[in-house]
Amino acid sequence: MPEFHSDRTLPHIPDDVTLEQFILGYRHEARPRRPDFAPWLVADKTGRQIRLEEIQQRVTGLANGLHTHFGIRTLFITCGSRLFLKEYPICIWAIHRLCAIVSPCNPTITTAELTHQLLQTRATSIIAHPDVRDLALASAGEAGIPPSHVIFFGSEDIESADRAPDLSTVTGLTSYGLSLDSAALGRGRRLREGEGRTKIAFLSSSTKTTGKPKARISIILSISHFSVVANVVQVATHCRVNEAYTSWEERRYRPGDVCLAVLPFYHIYGLAIVIHFVLFSGMTLVVAPKFDLEDMLKSIVRYKISQLMLLPPQVALLCKEPIERDYDLSGVHSILSGAAPLAADVTERLISMLPKAHIGQAYGSTESTGIVSMWSTRTKRGYNAGELVPGIVARVVKPDGALAEHDEAGELLVKTPSIALGYLNDEDTTNEAFVDGWLHTGDQVTINQKNEIIYIDRLNEIIKVRGFEVAPADLEACILGHKLVQDVAVIAINNKLGGTAPLAFVVLIAKASASCKGDPKNIRKIKNSIMTHVAERKSSYKQLHGVELVDEIPKDLSGKILRRVLQDQLGIPTAKL
Structure with a gap:
């Protein structure tokens, strides 16, 4: 075989270690020595550097604060467009220090989707960016999580010890945790031999979905x-x-x-x-x-x-x-x-x-x-x-x-x-x-x-054209090579001959998109150019039935293209693959 x-x-x-223990302190034979000059994390916008010592301090403080103030079991993390993302891994490691679970999510999630994920994961708290405050609070309410258990990212600096920390923020909880006796928490509990194989670290959205076609939801892994x-x-x-x-x-x-x-x-x-x-x-x-x-x-x-x-x-x-x-x-x-x-x-x-x-x-x-x-x-x-x-x-x-x-x-x-x-x-x-x-x-x-x-x-997205198999991913990769294309999705549609054919939905780069405003002639020219691009590079049975220009390719929480949404939005009959 x-x-x-x-x-x-x-x-x-x-x-026998958590992910946090492995990354922040485990000496493994496959791991090279980090140069002394190399910080771990750098904030792109500010240039702020964080080295291992500060990471460990922040992880200890946040874990202490979460444990003492909330008794954390399961954490749900969401974010907004202006998140200090370098705090994201620190939050993950602090939660794992407590042997609690992280369920990451897409910042473009809807209230219904976030509520579903909170209920599915039985989350007890949320960490969110202020950009999505209303979303986080609304979803928390729907899922039965009290507003006091919705924590927000704030300033990237630990708060001063001369004032009471704001326990509704990550930085406030970190400052609070550092003011406590951390001896009991230390580096966290060492797992029993084999325990790491079954102890859940993440509850992550999968590309698989369940439910009726127009109300599909991602399954959690x-x-x-x-x-x-x-x-x-x-x-x-x-x-x-x-x-x-x-x-x-x-x-x-x-x-x-x-x-x-x-x-x-x-x-x-x-x-x-x-x-x-x-x-x-x-x-x-x-x-x-x-x-x-x-x-x-x-x-x-x-x-x-x-x-x-x-x-x-x-x-x-x-x-x-x-x-x-x-x-x-x-x-x-x-x-x-x-x-x-x-x-x-x-x-x-x-x-x-x-x-x-x-x-x-x-x-x-x-x-x-x-x-x-x-x-x-x-x-x-x-x-x-x-x-x-x-x-x-x-x-x-x-x-x-x-x-x-x-x-x-x-x-x-x-x-x-x-x-x-x-x-x-x-x-x-x-x-x-x-x-x-x-x-x-x-x-x-x-x-x-x-x-x-x-x-x-x-396998379930292969398009059958006159008995031949056409892979949308193959055509998408080809179309992305066109100089005016920023993103693309290919679906199957029924053609006039009773068979199926590939149709491309294309997002143009900014300059090309602007040139199409109110100019049908230029739109036709660009569509024909994309179809010619494919025709010159692919077999005859892989030729595009047409090109539709769109502002955005719909994708689920894990980045998977939602081809059915494209069909539904434009009223295109679903082809049988």
Whole structure:
């Protein structure tokens, strides 16, 4: 039976520590020594640096304050557009110090969605940014959480000891906690051997949904401390962050490198990789409040950013602007693109911009608690989802149930120490996705002769065109390569011949969008240009039926494209795939 795995050995993964204990104090063989000059966190807007000693102080103070004032069991974190995001990991670690649970959420969540998540997770408190005060308080009321248990981010500085702290704010609680005797709390309880495998660290939104088509809600995944620790060790081992495997200049990730965080921390990519892998690897994390291309470019220059971790639309946008004349990006050493495929022509354009940089992709999911595969350190450039990280065993199952060999398509199944515990309060969905230790990803892939994963698409989103299979992700990656496209989603529609065909919904870059205002002729020209772009690069059965210009691509809380919403909004009949 063909099974695929990494050729690297996975070192020991501790299962008797919380994530906070592992990140802030555990000495692991895969972990490099952090240079003395390298702070842990930097606030992008202010330049404020936070080193380990201050992090530990803040974690202790906040954990003490939460424990003493609230008796915290489960925490729910939400945020707003102007959040001091560098406080986000500190809140996570303080909650984990108490062995309590964090349930991150998207700042664009609605009151109904937040209320549902609060009820699902049985949250006892909320930490929110003042930008979403009304949302947080309204949802808390609906979920039966008293207003006194809604805590807000405030000033980024600990409050002065000469006045009573405001216990409705994170900083006030931190100051209050530091004024107490912290001896009893200390570093938190050391878990029993094996306890980290079952103790829940996060209750995170999955890409899976449940409910009727027009009222679907995201399912919550239970993720253990061990799962996140395992994925950090897996990725660190795969990337050889503590090995002198080549010259210092050519190593992909190096202690003292500076990574710019522009991805949301509520998503598993931001949570497991951007926060925890980056900090474990001895890098500094410069935290931006949100993604803005111009702000990102300024930050790259200001902080000498050497590491970028991005989404494909962000990479495509980076390649479309004439930025080389205005910003010196020569210090960018490595760019990782994840969460969706990156088109080869976009990769090539990025390489031409940054010829010395390491550029590649990774594949993963919330169910796997992060990365499953990533481009190898044996190559500087990666054009697909890369090789399995250590500790993962994979199978590809064909439609007839047989196991696929190299280059045969089928559903990807994986076994990994980082696997999630299952879906919260949903035994049926858990039993469908997690079978005898195997995660059924729902993704169609092939694995080539180099043991690299080639991602095709979600099995339930494949479009059948005249008997051929068309992957929306393949077309989306291609369309993102068009110079005027900022974001895109492809769905199936019924055509006049009784079959199905792909239709693209496109968000244009700002300049192109402005040029279309009141100009039908230019709109037609741009639509035709996008269709020609696809026609020149894809087979005849993959040609677009049409292009619709929209202001925004609807996505769920985990970033998954809501294709049904696009169909419903424009009154397009749903095609049978």
